[in-house]
Amino acid sequence: MELCTTVTAIRELVTAWKKAGLRIAVVPTMGYLHEGHLSLMRIARQNADRVVTTIFVNPTQFGPTEDLEKYPRDLKRDQQLCEEVGVDAIFHPVPAEMYAPDFSTWVTEGSLSQTLCGAFRPIHFRGVCTVCLKLFNITLADVAVFGRKDAQQALVIERMVRDLNIPIQIIQAPLVREADGLALSSRNKYLAAEERTRALALSRGLRAAQAKFDAGERNAQALKDAVLAELTPAADSIDYVDVMARATLRPIETVDQPALLAIAAYIGKTRLIDNLFLD
Ligand code: PAF
Numbered sequence: 001m002e003l004c005t006t007v008t009a010i011r012e013l014v015t016a017w018k019k020a021g022l023r024i025a026v027v028p029t030m031g032y033l034h035e036g037h038l039s040l041m042r043i044a045r046q047n048a049d050r051v052v053t054t055i056f057v058n059p060t061q062f063g064p065t066e067d068l069e070k071y072p073r074d075l076k077r078d079q080q081l082c083e084e085v086g087v088d089a090i091f092h093p094v095p096a097e098m099y100a101p102d103f104s105t106w107v108t109e110g111s112l113s114q115t116l117c118g119a120f121r122p123i124h125f126r127g128v129c130t131v132c133l134k135l136f137n138i139t140l141a142d143v144a145v146f147g148r149k150d151a152q153q154a155l156v157i158e159r160m161v162r163d164l165n166i167p168i169q170i171i172q173a174p175l176v177r178e179a180d181g182l183a184l185s186s187r188n189k190y191l192a193a194e195e196r197t198r199a200l201a202l203s204r205g206l207r208a209a210q211a212k213f214d215a216g217e218r219n220a221q222a223l224k225d226a227v228l229a230e231l232t233p234a235a236d237s238i239d240y241v242d243v244m245a246r247a248t249l250r251p252i253e254t255v256d257q258p259a260l261l262a263i264a265a266y267i268g269k270t271r272l273i274d275n276l277f278l279d
Contacts, residue, residue, distance in 0.1 A: 001087055003079065003090050004089060004090065004091050005092055007097060007138050010089065010138060014089075017049070022050050024140060024143075025044035025048030025050070025143045025144065025145060026052045026135060026136065026144045028056075028146075029053060030056065030186065031056075031057065031074070031075065031078050031092075033077070033081045033186075034188075035184055036147055036184035037147075038084075040146070040147055042085055043145050043171060043173050044145045045086050050089070051087045051088050051089075052088065052139045053082050053087045054091040055075065055078055055090055057071050058127055059095050060130060060131060063123060063124070067187075075092065078090070098134060106129075106130050107126065107160060108126050109129055109156050109163075112152065112155050112248070113125035113126075114249075116240060117239075125153070129160050142169065143171060144170055146170060146171070146172055147172075147175060147176070148172050148173060148175045148275070149274070149275070151175075151275045152249060152262070158170045158172075181204065181207065182200055183203060183273075185273075188272075190269070190270040195270065198235070199270075201230045201235065203274060205228070205230035205231045205263065206261065209224075209226040209227050211226075212226050218254050218256065220243035220251070220252055220253050220259075223243055223255070223261055224261075227261065231263065231265055235265040237266045239265060239266075240264050241262075241263050241265075243260070246258040246259055246260050259279075260277060261275060263275065
């Protein structure tokens with residue numbers, strides 16, 4: 001497995017692969033890898049001849065008061081995990097390799113990115129879209145794999161790819177949970193033991209909503225109430241519990257189309273997200 005830290009180095013590698021007619025998959029990550037990331041890499045492996053994982057804590061998607069500096073990092077461990085799942089190359093640039101001091105070109109998705117997390121993290125999706133387009137261009141990937149844990153992110157990226165005619169296939173991969181229901185996230189590392197117990201309220205709430213939905217409940221408020229009954233006593237604050245149409249990420253009152261029940265809440269100082277697809 002190659003470790004490339006410059007655009008020139010990864011470009012040389014992927015260009016050779018392209019010349020040999022190989023199909024390339026990219027899995028963009030910010031590192032501190034967990035089983036959720038590894039599942040994306042395995043899916044990438046099944047859909048391409050070569051897999052590139054990018055490990056880059058992208059500064060442009062963090063707001064001024066967010067956790068950029070303390071975001072967990074462990075390249076050695078990440079390298080080992082990537083090797084184990086058969087990744088062919090890691091692209092791990094420093095911020096200066098990705099952003100020139102006078103960097104001034106941004107990708108802004110103007111609809112799906114405005115609600116849910118976008119309403120609370122105003123520059124987040126601009127940073128995500130911009131870095132992902134750069135990573136697609138740098139790795140010359142034919143396919144990219146994104147996890148449904150960040151459901152809004154996956155939908156925003158799909159929209160960007162469609163709108164800008166980017167020649168890449170986007171695969172959305174299932175969300176991966178711990179045995180007790182907690183959605184896997186690099187940020188789970190921030191949780192103290194007592195906070196981790198409280199964090200289970202997110203998945204418990206979603207399970208309660210799923211049970212209601214399976215029993216025929218289609219009223220969005222009733223589904224949100226099922227989540228809130230679990231989440232309100234456990235969370236320190238709640239950014240949102242929303243039922244959105246998946247096509248538009250706008251709120252709906254009745255689940256009569258593919259929908260997303262999405263949560264963002266703080267447990268202690270840690271902002272956690274989780275979601276459920278309602279079909
Ligand atoms: O989901 C993430 O880890 C990041 O938002 C991504 C897609 C790697 C872009 O920095």
